[in-house]
Amino acid sequence: MKLRLQNLRRIHKQLIMLIVDVATVLIALWLAFVLRLGAEAWPVGDYISESFWLFILFPVILVPLFIRLGLYRAVLQYMGIKVIATTFQATTISCLVIGFLMMFFRESNLPRSVLPIFWFIINIFIIASRFLFKGYLYSWDSFVNTRKQTIIYGAGKAGVQLLESLKKSVLYAPIAFIDDNKAKQGTILNYLEVFAFNNIEDLIRKQEAKVLLLAIPSASYKLRTQILKKLTKFPIEVKVLPSMDNIMNGGVSIDNIKHVEVADILGRRPVPPKRELLTRNIKDKNILITGAGGSIGSELARQIMNLSPKKVVLIDNSEFNLYSIHQELNIPLKNTEIIPILCTVTNYYQLHRVISCHKINTIYHAAAYKHVPMVELNVVSGVYNNVVGTYNVAKVADELDVENMVLVSTDKAVRPTNVMGASKRLSEFVLQAFSEKSKTCFSMVRFGNVLDSAGSVVPLFRKQIQEGGPVTVTHRNITRYFMTIPEAVQLVIQSGAMAKGGDVFVLDMGEPIKIIDLAYKMIHLSGLTPIDNENPDGNIRIEFTGLRPGEKLYEELLIGNDVIQSEHPGIMQAIENKLDFKTLSKCIETIKEAREKQDELIVKHLLLKYVDGYTSKLN
DSSP states (O other): OHHHHHTSOHHHHHHHHHHHHHHHHHHHHHHHHHHHHGGGGTTTOHHHHHTHHHHHHHHHHHHHHHHHTTTTTSOGGGOOHHHHHHHHHHHHHHHHHHHHHHHHTTOOSSOTTHHHHHHHHHHHHHHHHHHHHHHHHTOTTTTGGGSEEEEEEOOSHHHHHHHHHHTTOSSEEEEEEEOSOTTTTTOEETTEEEEOGGGHHHHHHHSOOOEEEEOOTTSOHHHHHHHHHHHTTSSOEEEEOOOGGGSGGGOOOGGGOEEOOHHHHHOOOOOOOOHHHHHHTTTTSEEEEETTTSHHHHHHHHHHHTTOOSEEEEEESOHHHHHHHHHHHOOTTOOSEEEEEEOOTTOHHHHHHHHHHTTOSEEEEOOOOOOHHHHHHSHHHHHIIIIIHHHHHHHHHHHTTOSEEEEEOOGGGSSOSSHHHHHHHHHHHHHHHHHTTOSSEEEEEEOOEEETOTTOHHHHHHHHHHTTOOEEESOTTOEEOEEEHHHHHHHHHHHHHHOOSSEEEEEOOOSOEEHHHHHHHHHHHBTOOEESSSOTTOSEEEEEOOOOTTOOSSOOSOSSSOEEEOSSTTEEEEOOOOOOHHHHHHHHHHHHHHHHHTOHHHHHHHHHHHSTTOOOOOO
């Protein structure tokens, strides 16, 4: 029966409600007479017989008012305060109209008090009928229990506005406020009690809270980060409202809610960029980006497009990646010309034609094979692509007098224990060697892991958590530096603008983070608990898989201690050893020879000879 009613057409549901309302009006009016007159009106006394016109007039007035005020347009499943307000409005108007008619026609037999009694009864009956229908058709078992018990952190204006929004939500069922203001603790706001932060564990355990919504958009970045760090200790899914600057017109709604990202709990405060540095090598110039479809390359393209370049040439050897970034950036309103080119950086002749044809002023070289285990299994291809590809780009830049070339490097180039890192260090040697003899300003920027890049641990953990685990960590003590992609790219652009030639820039990555701690925080922020000795009944198991081939426990950013601060507080400059151009040229020829023979030993001997700190088993 319930299912049949739920599946009725809307017009049929409205007709049923209209018939029920007419019957309810008649019953309420009769009951008003009975309550006022007692036995004289039971079951149909003289007073009711003489006032029979009321039993016709009230439905005639009330039902059209209900229709006009939209009572039958309200969807039962999402019915709220509007239904109550509409009912009060319609019944009040009808009672006033009837009262006026009684005075106008001098109706003396009818007790006047019947009207306020009827008003009271009809309001209760109409509102109750709506909620009874809702409770029957969309019972708490199928509706409320599917909603997540939700705590709102912040009992201020934003929190109260959010609560109003959540009352209509099919996802969240608010159960309590949390606030650090002692004056608010213990008070009631919109039927919800305000608790101190210390009560959060009880709310999670006793009331089975699943979600916490952080509704303090006016909080400072520091306070916000501190709160998020405290919340990572508890198994509750945390979501946040954006900062006050991002909430337009003071309105707060469910649409403003977003997931907490790992960047929110790292505690990194990005240094505001220097506009002059951002635009120096880009504004009104022709820009080339290699590896434009990758994580770093695509973000470079996005930010460069906002810095008023004349032309942006996107190079990538992946058709899908190139198509995706080109579609994203190809906005008709932009004045910048965007040119996608399918090309590999190992093709010197195509590079020469592209750079010459488009009169490139600045090159950002982000193309590389970057996955440590993959390059370790494909030594020749990895080194050829990374080193010879960089050599080709640098050689063309030198021959065509390109103004600037910036290499996107990595912290894995410092005392590398893997082929990928060694190949990137050799790529740095390429630019340093060219800078000794070229008019082009060559520079390189070295930084650690970026969040959510392809192959990064963060999207891997997120996927593993969504699939129910296990979360795989290579070693209990492994640490890594982390930075967001937009911040890293912003600093790359500014570093290139400060270069004088042959510069090795190192980004300030902050403090390294233990990967196991990152795994625990991500599990907790997803509203789950890790399975460990303290909590054997948790949700997500963490597995230690062992270090992968060529992987280090920790990464470094500097080879030596010779470093100077640049004009930007987030960028340092390293003074490091170089290879002369003659030696470098021999290295390139050796790599090309190894590729022809597909001989890994030749490549490994080369890396062992010239890259400080690199070690490898020659097998």
